[in-house]
Amino acid sequence: MPNPEAGFRRAWQGLEELEQSKKPRRIFRVIFFASARVPETDPTYAEYKELGIELGKLRIDGVTGGGPGLMTAFNEGIVEGWKGNPWSHGVCIKQINRDEPPNAFLKQAYYHRLILTRLHQFVRLGFWGAVVVADKAGYGSDLEKALFHQLIQFDQLQVPLIGIGRMWQERKAWEKKWIVDRGLADPDDLDIMQCVPKAMDALPIILEAHARFKAAIAA
Known part of the structure:
Protein backbone atom coordinates (compact mmCIF):
# COMPACT_ATOMS: atom_id res chain seq x y z
CA MET A 1 0.00 0.00 0.00
CA PRO A 2 1.46 3.42 -0.95
CA ASN A 3 2.77 5.51 1.92
CA PRO A 4 1.34 9.05 1.57
CA GLU A 5 3.90 10.48 4.00
CA ALA A 6 6.75 9.15 1.87
CA GLY A 7 5.14 10.73 -1.18
CA PHE A 8 4.97 14.10 0.56
CA ARG A 9 8.62 13.82 1.59
CA ARG A 10 9.65 13.14 -2.02
CA ALA A 11 7.56 16.09 -3.23
CA TRP A 12 9.11 18.45 -0.67
CA GLN A 13 12.60 17.22 -1.53
CA GLY A 14 11.90 17.75 -5.23
CA LEU A 15 10.66 21.27 -4.60
CA GLU A 16 13.75 22.08 -2.54
CA GLU A 17 16.04 20.75 -5.28
CA LEU A 18 14.17 22.82 -7.86
CA GLU A 19 14.56 25.97 -5.75
CA GLN A 20 18.28 25.36 -5.39
CA SER A 21 18.80 24.69 -9.09
CA LYS A 22 16.93 27.63 -10.58
CA LYS A 23 16.43 31.07 -9.09
CA PRO A 24 13.51 33.23 -10.28
CA ARG A 25 13.93 35.50 -13.30
CA ARG A 26 15.69 38.75 -12.46
CA ILE A 27 12.75 41.13 -12.64
CA PHE A 28 12.18 43.84 -10.05
CA ARG A 29 8.62 43.66 -8.73
CA GLU A 50 -1.19 56.90 -6.16
CA LEU A 51 1.72 54.69 -5.07
CA GLY A 52 0.83 52.26 -7.86
CA ILE A 53 0.68 55.11 -10.39
CA GLY A 67 -8.61 40.67 -5.02
CA PRO A 68 -10.76 43.71 -4.16
CA GLY A 69 -10.11 46.51 -1.68
CA LEU A 70 -6.64 48.00 -1.49
CA MET A 71 -5.31 45.30 -3.81
CA THR A 72 -7.52 46.74 -6.54
CA ALA A 73 -6.31 50.25 -5.73
CA PHE A 74 -2.67 49.26 -6.19
CA ASN A 75 -3.27 47.24 -9.37
CA GLU A 76 -5.37 50.06 -10.80
CA GLY A 77 -2.58 52.51 -10.09
CA ILE A 78 0.02 50.32 -11.80
CA VAL A 79 -2.16 50.12 -14.92
CA GLU A 80 -2.92 53.85 -14.96
CA GLY A 81 0.68 54.90 -14.43
CA TRP A 82 2.28 52.42 -16.81
CA LYS A 83 -0.13 52.80 -19.73
CA GLY A 84 0.60 50.78 -22.85
CA ASN A 85 1.42 47.28 -21.64
CA PRO A 86 1.39 47.22 -17.81
CA TRP A 87 2.66 44.28 -15.79
CA SER A 88 0.06 44.09 -13.05
CA HIS A 89 -0.05 40.64 -11.42
CA GLY A 90 -2.55 38.97 -9.11
CA VAL A 91 -1.77 35.80 -7.15
CA CYS A 92 -5.33 34.72 -6.45
CA ILE A 93 -6.76 32.17 -4.04
CA LYS A 94 -9.91 30.21 -4.84
CA GLN A 95 -12.17 31.16 -1.97
CA ILE A 96 -13.85 28.44 0.04
CA ASN A 97 -16.29 30.59 2.01
CA ARG A 98 -17.02 33.56 -0.25
CA ASP A 99 -17.16 34.49 -3.91
CA GLU A 100 -14.24 36.83 -4.59
CA PRO A 101 -13.36 37.19 -8.28
CA PRO A 102 -10.04 38.74 -9.39
CA ASN A 103 -10.06 42.49 -9.80
CA ALA A 104 -10.28 44.10 -13.23
CA PHE A 105 -6.73 45.50 -13.33
CA LEU A 106 -4.65 42.36 -13.77
CA LYS A 107 -2.64 41.59 -16.87
CA GLN A 108 -1.67 38.25 -15.38
CA ALA A 109 -3.75 36.33 -12.84
CA TYR A 110 -2.48 33.16 -11.18
CA TYR A 111 -4.91 30.83 -9.40
CA HIS A 112 -4.20 28.69 -6.35
CA ARG A 113 -6.38 26.32 -4.38
CA LEU A 114 -3.86 26.12 -1.54
CA ILE A 115 -2.59 28.99 0.59
CA LEU A 116 0.83 27.31 0.81
CA THR A 117 1.43 27.23 -2.95
CA ARG A 118 0.19 30.81 -3.21
CA LEU A 119 2.70 31.95 -0.60
CA HIS A 120 5.46 30.18 -2.50
CA GLN A 121 4.59 32.05 -5.69
CA PHE A 122 4.64 35.39 -3.87
CA VAL A 123 8.20 34.60 -2.82
CA ARG A 124 9.22 33.61 -6.35
CA LEU A 125 7.74 36.78 -7.85
CA GLY A 126 9.24 39.01 -5.16
CA PHE A 127 12.71 37.47 -5.08
CA TRP A 128 14.41 40.51 -6.66
CA GLY A 129 12.06 43.30 -5.61
CA ALA A 130 10.49 44.96 -2.59
CA VAL A 131 7.60 44.09 -0.27
CA VAL A 132 5.04 46.61 0.99
CA VAL A 133 2.42 45.86 3.66
CA ALA A 134 -0.47 48.31 4.00
CA ASP A 135 -1.72 49.85 7.24
CA LYS A 136 -5.08 48.15 6.70
CA ALA A 137 -4.17 44.49 6.67
CA GLN A 158 17.58 40.36 0.37
CA VAL A 159 14.66 42.71 -0.23
CA PRO A 160 13.25 45.66 1.72
CA LEU A 161 10.16 44.92 3.81
CA ILE A 162 8.12 48.08 4.34
CA GLY A 163 5.22 48.48 6.76
CA ILE A 164 2.99 51.50 6.28
CA GLY A 165 1.17 53.28 9.06
CA ARG A 166 0.61 53.13 12.80
CA MET A 167 -0.48 49.50 12.72
CA TRP A 168 3.03 48.26 11.97
CA GLN A 169 4.75 50.73 14.27
CA GLU A 170 2.67 49.37 17.14
CA ARG A 171 3.31 45.83 15.93
CA LYS A 172 7.07 46.44 16.15
CA ALA A 173 6.64 47.72 19.71
CA TRP A 174 4.74 44.52 20.54
CA GLU A 175 7.46 42.38 18.93
CA CYS A 195 8.02 51.47 9.05
CA VAL A 196 6.84 54.65 7.33
CA PRO A 197 3.79 56.84 8.07
CA LYS A 198 2.11 57.02 4.65
CA ALA A 199 1.96 55.07 1.40
CA MET A 200 4.07 57.52 -0.60
CA ASP A 201 6.76 57.44 2.10
CA ALA A 202 7.54 53.92 0.89
CA LEU A 203 8.49 55.20 -2.56
CA PRO A 204 12.07 56.37 -1.77
CA ILE A 205 12.87 53.00 -0.16
CA ILE A 206 11.50 51.16 -3.20
CA LEU A 207 13.42 53.39 -5.61
CA GLU A 208 16.65 52.87 -3.69
CA ALA A 209 16.17 49.09 -3.94
CA HIS A 210 15.34 49.45 -7.63
CA ALA A 211 18.56 51.41 -8.21
CA ARG A 212 20.59 48.68 -6.47
CA PHE A 213 18.88 46.06 -8.60
CA LYS A 214 19.68 47.90 -11.85
CA ALA A 215 23.30 48.40 -10.78
CA ALA A 216 23.64 44.68 -10.04
CA ILE A 217 22.16 43.80 -13.44
CA ALA A 218 24.57 46.16 -15.19
CA ALA A 219 27.64 44.86 -13.32
Whole structure:
Protein backbone atom coordinates (compact mmCIF):
# COMPACT_ATOMS: atom_id res chain seq x y z
CA MET A 1 0.00 0.00 0.00
CA PRO A 2 1.46 3.42 -0.95
CA ASN A 3 2.77 5.51 1.92
CA PRO A 4 1.34 9.05 1.57
CA GLU A 5 3.90 10.48 4.00
CA ALA A 6 6.75 9.15 1.87
CA GLY A 7 5.14 10.73 -1.18
CA PHE A 8 4.97 14.10 0.56
CA ARG A 9 8.62 13.82 1.59
CA ARG A 10 9.65 13.14 -2.02
CA ALA A 11 7.56 16.09 -3.23
CA TRP A 12 9.11 18.45 -0.67
CA GLN A 13 12.60 17.22 -1.53
CA GLY A 14 11.90 17.75 -5.23
CA LEU A 15 10.66 21.27 -4.60
CA GLU A 16 13.75 22.08 -2.54
CA GLU A 17 16.04 20.75 -5.28
CA LEU A 18 14.17 22.82 -7.86
CA GLU A 19 14.56 25.97 -5.75
CA GLN A 20 18.28 25.36 -5.39
CA SER A 21 18.80 24.69 -9.09
CA LYS A 22 16.93 27.63 -10.58
CA LYS A 23 16.43 31.07 -9.09
CA PRO A 24 13.51 33.23 -10.28
CA ARG A 25 13.93 35.50 -13.30
CA ARG A 26 15.69 38.75 -12.46
CA ILE A 27 12.75 41.13 -12.64
CA PHE A 28 12.18 43.84 -10.05
CA ARG A 29 8.62 43.66 -8.73
CA VAL A 30 6.84 45.33 -5.83
CA ILE A 31 4.76 42.86 -3.82
CA PHE A 32 1.85 44.61 -2.11
CA PHE A 33 -0.13 43.01 0.72
CA ALA A 34 -3.35 44.61 1.99
CA SER A 35 -6.93 43.93 3.00
CA ALA A 36 -9.64 43.01 0.53
CA ARG A 37 -12.24 44.60 2.83
CA VAL A 38 -11.39 48.28 2.36
CA PRO A 39 -13.96 50.09 0.16
CA GLU A 40 -13.07 52.52 -2.60
CA THR A 41 -14.53 55.33 -0.47
CA ASP A 42 -11.83 54.86 2.18
CA PRO A 43 -9.20 57.64 2.05
CA THR A 44 -6.35 55.12 1.93
CA TYR A 45 -7.67 53.73 -1.37
CA ALA A 46 -6.50 56.84 -3.22
CA GLU A 47 -3.14 56.77 -1.40
CA TYR A 48 -2.29 53.25 -2.53
CA LYS A 49 -3.56 53.92 -6.02
CA GLU A 50 -1.19 56.90 -6.16
CA LEU A 51 1.72 54.69 -5.07
CA GLY A 52 0.83 52.26 -7.86
CA ILE A 53 0.68 55.11 -10.39
CA GLU A 54 4.18 56.31 -9.50
CA LEU A 55 5.58 52.79 -9.79
CA GLY A 56 3.76 52.25 -13.07
CA LYS A 57 5.30 55.41 -14.51
CA LEU A 58 8.70 53.84 -13.80
CA ARG A 59 7.69 50.58 -15.51
CA ILE A 60 7.94 48.65 -12.25
CA ASP A 61 5.83 45.50 -12.01
CA GLY A 62 3.19 45.33 -9.28
CA VAL A 63 1.93 42.16 -7.58
CA THR A 64 -1.03 41.77 -5.22
CA GLY A 65 -3.31 38.99 -4.06
CA GLY A 66 -5.49 39.91 -7.03
CA GLY A 67 -8.61 40.67 -5.02
CA PRO A 68 -10.76 43.71 -4.16
CA GLY A 69 -10.11 46.51 -1.68
CA LEU A 70 -6.64 48.00 -1.49
CA MET A 71 -5.31 45.30 -3.81
CA THR A 72 -7.52 46.74 -6.54
CA ALA A 73 -6.31 50.25 -5.73
CA PHE A 74 -2.67 49.26 -6.19
CA ASN A 75 -3.27 47.24 -9.37
CA GLU A 76 -5.37 50.06 -10.80
CA GLY A 77 -2.58 52.51 -10.09
CA ILE A 78 0.02 50.32 -11.80
CA VAL A 79 -2.16 50.12 -14.92
CA GLU A 80 -2.92 53.85 -14.96
CA GLY A 81 0.68 54.90 -14.43
CA TRP A 82 2.28 52.42 -16.81
CA LYS A 83 -0.13 52.80 -19.73
CA GLY A 84 0.60 50.78 -22.85
CA ASN A 85 1.42 47.28 -21.64
CA PRO A 86 1.39 47.22 -17.81
CA TRP A 87 2.66 44.28 -15.79
CA SER A 88 0.06 44.09 -13.05
CA HIS A 89 -0.05 40.64 -11.42
CA GLY A 90 -2.55 38.97 -9.11
CA VAL A 91 -1.77 35.80 -7.15
CA CYS A 92 -5.33 34.72 -6.45
CA ILE A 93 -6.76 32.17 -4.04
CA LYS A 94 -9.91 30.21 -4.84
CA GLN A 95 -12.17 31.16 -1.97
CA ILE A 96 -13.85 28.44 0.04
CA ASN A 97 -16.29 30.59 2.01
CA ARG A 98 -17.02 33.56 -0.25
CA ASP A 99 -17.16 34.49 -3.91
CA GLU A 100 -14.24 36.83 -4.59
CA PRO A 101 -13.36 37.19 -8.28
CA PRO A 102 -10.04 38.74 -9.39
CA ASN A 103 -10.06 42.49 -9.80
CA ALA A 104 -10.28 44.10 -13.23
CA PHE A 105 -6.73 45.50 -13.33
CA LEU A 106 -4.65 42.36 -13.77
CA LYS A 107 -2.64 41.59 -16.87
CA GLN A 108 -1.67 38.25 -15.38
CA ALA A 109 -3.75 36.33 -12.84
CA TYR A 110 -2.48 33.16 -11.18
CA TYR A 111 -4.91 30.83 -9.40
CA HIS A 112 -4.20 28.69 -6.35
CA ARG A 113 -6.38 26.32 -4.38
CA LEU A 114 -3.86 26.12 -1.54
CA ILE A 115 -2.59 28.99 0.59
CA LEU A 116 0.83 27.31 0.81
CA THR A 117 1.43 27.23 -2.95
CA ARG A 118 0.19 30.81 -3.21
CA LEU A 119 2.70 31.95 -0.60
CA HIS A 120 5.46 30.18 -2.50
CA GLN A 121 4.59 32.05 -5.69
CA PHE A 122 4.64 35.39 -3.87
CA VAL A 123 8.20 34.60 -2.82
CA ARG A 124 9.22 33.61 -6.35
CA LEU A 125 7.74 36.78 -7.85
CA GLY A 126 9.24 39.01 -5.16
CA PHE A 127 12.71 37.47 -5.08
CA TRP A 128 14.41 40.51 -6.66
CA GLY A 129 12.06 43.30 -5.61
CA ALA A 130 10.49 44.96 -2.59
CA VAL A 131 7.60 44.09 -0.27
CA VAL A 132 5.04 46.61 0.99
CA VAL A 133 2.42 45.86 3.66
CA ALA A 134 -0.47 48.31 4.00
CA ASP A 135 -1.72 49.85 7.24
CA LYS A 136 -5.08 48.15 6.70
CA ALA A 137 -4.17 44.49 6.67
CA GLY A 138 -5.86 41.39 8.03
CA TYR A 139 -4.69 37.92 9.01
CA GLY A 140 -3.70 37.02 5.45
CA SER A 141 -1.41 40.02 5.09
CA ASP A 142 0.00 39.34 8.55
CA LEU A 143 0.88 35.79 7.49
CA GLU A 144 2.50 37.07 4.29
CA LYS A 145 4.48 39.68 6.22
CA ALA A 146 5.71 37.03 8.66
CA LEU A 147 6.85 34.77 5.82
CA PHE A 148 8.94 37.46 4.15
CA HIS A 149 10.25 38.66 7.51
CA GLN A 150 11.63 35.22 8.32
CA LEU A 151 13.07 34.64 4.85
CA ILE A 152 14.96 37.92 5.19
CA GLN A 153 15.97 37.01 8.75
CA PHE A 154 17.55 33.78 7.48
CA ASP A 155 19.19 35.57 4.55
CA GLN A 156 17.17 33.65 1.98
CA LEU A 157 15.91 36.96 0.57
CA GLN A 158 17.58 40.36 0.37
CA VAL A 159 14.66 42.71 -0.23
CA PRO A 160 13.25 45.66 1.72
CA LEU A 161 10.16 44.92 3.81
CA ILE A 162 8.12 48.08 4.34
CA GLY A 163 5.22 48.48 6.76
CA ILE A 164 2.99 51.50 6.28
CA GLY A 165 1.17 53.28 9.06
CA ARG A 166 0.61 53.13 12.80
CA MET A 167 -0.48 49.50 12.72
CA TRP A 168 3.03 48.26 11.97
CA GLN A 169 4.75 50.73 14.27
CA GLU A 170 2.67 49.37 17.14
CA ARG A 171 3.31 45.83 15.93
CA LYS A 172 7.07 46.44 16.15
CA ALA A 173 6.64 47.72 19.71
CA TRP A 174 4.74 44.52 20.54
CA GLU A 175 7.46 42.38 18.93
CA LYS A 176 10.14 44.22 20.92
CA LYS A 177 8.33 43.64 24.22
CA TRP A 178 7.27 40.05 23.73
CA ILE A 179 9.94 38.63 21.41
CA VAL A 180 13.18 40.63 21.35
CA ASP A 181 13.27 41.77 24.99
CA ARG A 182 12.66 38.18 26.12
CA GLY A 183 15.64 36.93 24.12
CA LEU A 184 13.54 35.10 21.53
CA ALA A 185 15.02 37.05 18.59
CA ASP A 186 18.00 39.31 18.00
CA PRO A 187 17.55 43.11 18.19
CA ASP A 188 18.60 43.36 14.53
CA ASP A 189 15.64 41.17 13.56
CA LEU A 190 13.33 43.96 14.69
CA ASP A 191 14.84 46.28 12.09
CA ILE A 192 13.99 44.03 9.13
CA MET A 193 10.68 45.80 8.64
CA GLN A 194 11.07 49.50 7.89
CA CYS A 195 8.02 51.47 9.05
CA VAL A 196 6.84 54.65 7.33
CA PRO A 197 3.79 56.84 8.07
CA LYS A 198 2.11 57.02 4.65
CA ALA A 199 1.96 55.07 1.40
CA MET A 200 4.07 57.52 -0.60
CA ASP A 201 6.76 57.44 2.10
CA ALA A 202 7.54 53.92 0.89
CA LEU A 203 8.49 55.20 -2.56
CA PRO A 204 12.07 56.37 -1.77
CA ILE A 205 12.87 53.00 -0.16
CA ILE A 206 11.50 51.16 -3.20
CA LEU A 207 13.42 53.39 -5.61
CA GLU A 208 16.65 52.87 -3.69
CA ALA A 209 16.17 49.09 -3.94
CA HIS A 210 15.34 49.45 -7.63
CA ALA A 211 18.56 51.41 -8.21
CA ARG A 212 20.59 48.68 -6.47
CA PHE A 213 18.88 46.06 -8.60
CA LYS A 214 19.68 47.90 -11.85
CA ALA A 215 23.30 48.40 -10.78
CA ALA A 216 23.64 44.68 -10.04
CA ILE A 217 22.16 43.80 -13.44
CA ALA A 218 24.57 46.16 -15.19
CA ALA A 219 27.64 44.86 -13.32
